[in-house]
Amino acid sequence: METTEKDILRGGQFLVKETKCEDVFTPEDFSEEQKMMKDAVMEFNEREIIAHKPRFEAKDYALTEEVMRKAGELGFLGVAVPEAYSGLGMGFVSTCLTCDYISSGTGSFSTAFGAHTGIGTMPITLYGTEEQKQKYVPKLATGEWFGAYCLTEPGAGSDANSGKTTAELSADGKSYKINGQKMWISNAGFCSLMIVFARIEDDKNITGFIVEYDKDNPNGITLGEEEHKLGIRASSTRQVFFNDTVVPVENMLAGRGEGFKIAMNALNVGRIKLAAACLDSQRRILTTAVQYANERKQFKTPISEFGAIKVKLAEMAASAYAGESATYRAAKNIEDRIAIREASGNTHQEAELKGVEEYAIECSILKVAVSEDVQNCADEGIQIFGGMGFSEETPMEAAWRDARIARIYEGTNEINRMLSVGMLVKKAMKGHVDLLGPAQAVQEELMGIPSFDTPDYSELFSEEKEMIKKLKKTFLMVAGGAVQKYGPQLEDHQQLLIAAADILIEIYMAESAILRTEKNAKRFGEEAQSAQIAMAKLYLYHAVDIVEEKGKESIISFAEGDEQRMMLMGLKRFTKYANYPDIVDLRKEVAEKVKAENKYCF
Numbered sequence: 001m002e003t004t005e006k007d008i009l010r011g012g013q014f015l016v017k018e019t020k021c022e023d024v025f026t027p028e029d030f031s032e033e034q035k036m037m038k039d040a041v042m043e044f045n046e047r048e049i050i051a052h053k054p055r056f057e058a059k060d061y062a063l064t065e066e067v068m069r070k071a072g073e074l075g076f077l078g079v080a081v082p083e084a085y086s087g088l089g090m091g092f093v094s095t096c097l098t099c100d101y102i103s104s105g106t107g108s109f110s111t112a113f114g115a116h117t118g119i120g121t122m123p124i125t126l127y128g129t130e131e132q133k134q135k136y137v138p139k140l141a142t143g144e145w146f147g148a149y150c151l152t153e154p155g156a157g158s159d160a161n162s163g164k165t166t167a168e169l170s171a172d173g174k175s176y177k178i179n180g181q182k183m184w185i186s187n188a189g190f191c192s193l194m195i196v197f198a199r200i201e202d203d204k205n206i207t208g209f210i211v212e213y214d215k216d217n218p219n220g221i222t223l224g225e226e227e228h229k230l231g232i233r234a235s236s237t238r239q240v241f242f243n244d245t246v247v248p249v250e251n252m253l254a255g256r257g258e259g260f261k262i263a264m265n266a267l268n269v270g271r272i273k274l275a276a277a278c279l280d281s282q283r284r285i286l287t288t289a290v291q292y293a294n295e296r297k298q299f300k301t302p303i304s305e306f307g308a309i310k311v312k313l314a315e316m317a318a319s320a321y322a323g324e325s326a327t328y329r330a331a332k333n334i335e336d337r338i339a340i341r342e343a344s345g346n347t348h349q350e351a352e353l354k355g356v357e358e359y360a361i362e363c364s365i366l367k368v369a370v371s372e373d374v375q376n377c378a379d380e381g382i383q384i385f386g387g388m389g390f391s392e393e394t395p396m397e398a399a400w401r402d403a404r405i406a407r408i409y410e411g412t413n414e415i416n417r418m419l420s421v422g423m424l425v426k427k428a429m430k431g432h433v434d435l436l437g438p439a440q441a442v443q444e445e446l447m448g449i450p451s452f453d454t455p456d457y458s459e460l461f462s463e464e465k466e467m468i469k470k471l472k473k474t475f476l477m478v479a480g481g482a483v484q485k486y487g488p489q490l491e492d493h494q495q496l497l498i499a500a501a502d503i504l505i506e507i508y509m510a511e512s513a514i515l516r517t518e519k520n521a522k523r524f525g526e527e528a529q530s531a532q533i534a535m536a537k538l539y540l541y542h543a544v545d546i547v548e549e550k551g552k553e554s555i556i557s558f559a560e561g562d563e564q565r566m567m568l569m570g571l572k573r574f575t576k577y578a579n580y581p582d583i584v585d586l587r588k589e590v591a592e593k594v595k596a597e598n599k600y601c602f
């Protein structure tokens with residue numbers, strides 16, 4: 001059945017509209033084609049990446065380039081690229097799936113892959129003219145050329161639009177001369193094409209250019225030395241200097257001053273793909289950790305028998321499971337939105353651009369949540385390995401170091417937290433998401449008398465879904481209260497924005513895990529989904545705690561007197577279970593399952 005406009009939520013609407021479990025896409029819904037893709041990518045990862053792990057850790061940059069070339073030969077670099085430009089033209093879910101399963105071997109390769117297929121290629125597929133796409137995209141999709149993305153400068157990181165690199169039009173009007181310095185450029189050491197952002201005259205916004213790079217004919221481009229980094233050691237990261245680099249006018253991307261918009265939209269796509277790229281790393285970390293825990297004996301007992309270790313195994317599994325649930329839910333929303341737009345007459349290019357832009361809030365949420373989960377997972381992985389976890393001889397320390405970068409690039413997690421709430425408030429102002437109505441309803445509820453009925457929560461997840469509704473009310477109460485108090489100046493109250501973002505993130509992640517499990521329990525049976533049910537409940541339990549903490553800290557900062565008392569009472573009501581889950585039991589169930597299967601098995 002075709003998905004129609006009214007079936008899928010707009011970006012951000014998850015907060016105010018209920019989603020039926022049948023309407024979420026889950027990893028269990030992969031098509032045969034997607035499963036084949038997954039198998040092919042996993043096999044490639046084992047053969048070409050994992051088998052050579054020590055070489056990546058020893059900064060073998062040439063190996064990264066060689067494996068990228070092989071990925072190109074197999075079509076993996078062109079999954080998202082339309083067939084007309086030598087790509088595979090697969091949908092957004094397949095794009096995320098490829099990123100997911102190709103990324104767990106080493107962060108070095110996944111960074112090279114992500115930078116090339118995402119920010120190195122997408123600006124052209126999303127904003128390029130037909131000529132630009134014909135000329136460059138086939139080369140990028142097949143791996144004949146590699147792409148890099150030059151936005152960051154020494155003085156312009158998070159404030160990306162403040163770059164000092166200039167582009168000056170020649171007297172004959174045929175070319176621009178680019179001058180400036182870029183920093184932290186992934187793939188710089190082996191790329192043939194750079195997406196470069198520069199300012200023309202005193203323009204408010206930067207402009208994007210496609211710049212070819214040939215080492216033998218460098219056109220004023222020089223590279224700094226490879227940066228020595230904490231992790232992703234075989235990913236090429238260099239400074240790039242432009243000295244009177246001549247770029248033909250036809251290589252401008254979109255229009256003059258459109259660069260900031262291009263940069264931001266390319267990052268939106270990059271963010272969900274980055275989340276996907278952290279998923280298989282989490283699965284692999286857990287699998288490696290449980291295998292070790294089952295083998296390693298202390299006090300004559302495998303350490304996996306100890307409750308202290310079971311807690312870790314269960315929490316690691318639950319966070320990976322929630323990450324998968326939310327990433328594929330959003331990926332399919334994007335895919336459907338693109339299809340709907342194409343069906344209504346948009347070109348694929350316009351449809352893709354608008355489709356991803358629509359879910360920019362979800363992309364930021366995912367980037368933050370999953371990048372932090374993979375880091376925590378790797379940290380606990382080290383702990384399970386004990387002293388050996390601290391050694392370069394086990395995979396945990398590299399996993400931990402590699403995970404660290406995901407919280408920094410593609411917009412730091414601080415910036416993405418603030419963006420997620422900022423974009424939501426903007427959508428509400430534009431009337432795309434009605435926050436005001438639901439926020440007023442919550443205020444009225446706060447002033448009314450609470451019901452003392454004891455609802456029937458015997459049906460699977462009935463209480464959990466009620467909890468999710470209450471967490472959404474908490475967000476509306478807290479964010480609504482803060483908007484009322486500070487109006488547009490809320491921007492200056494970053495601590496509040498960050499707290500609101502944390503609430504938003506927890507709601508999306510927990511709801512996604514519950515909906516996926518509910519859908520699967522209905523079709524595969526509750527017994528078969530017993531450990532998944534436990535993980536969804538476990539994740540929600542923590543989400544409720546975080547919402548309570550962040551809600552309280554916000555309310556006591558912006559509200560006073562009666563208003564504060566009323567909101568705190570509301571918070572208590574909205575974060576209270578009628579029947580608390582026995583989380584010790586939930587963790588035991590998840591850990592026992594993982595232990596018995598000796599791997600992440602969901």
Ligand SMILES: Cc1cc2nc3c(=O)[nH]c(=O)nc-3n(C[C@H](O)[C@H](O)[C@H](O)COP(=O)(O)OP(=O)(O)OC[C@H]3O[C@@H](n4cnc5c(N)ncnc54)[C@H](O)[C@@H]3O)c2cc1C
Nearest residue numbers: 149150151152157158184185186408409410411412414415
């Ligand atoms: C390994 C690696 C690869 C990279 N690859 C690329 C690439 O290929 N292309 C590219 O263009 N860039 C790349 N980057 C750059 C990366 O995107 C930036 O490092 C990142 O955007 C942060 O910018 P910054 O380092 O200047 O930090 P800053 O912007 O100086 O931030 C420092 C701290 O201040 C916080 N902060 C900054 N502004 C605010 C604010 N307004 N409110 C609250 N907190 C704030 C940040 O969250 C952060 O915690 C890469 C970086 C690394 C380390």
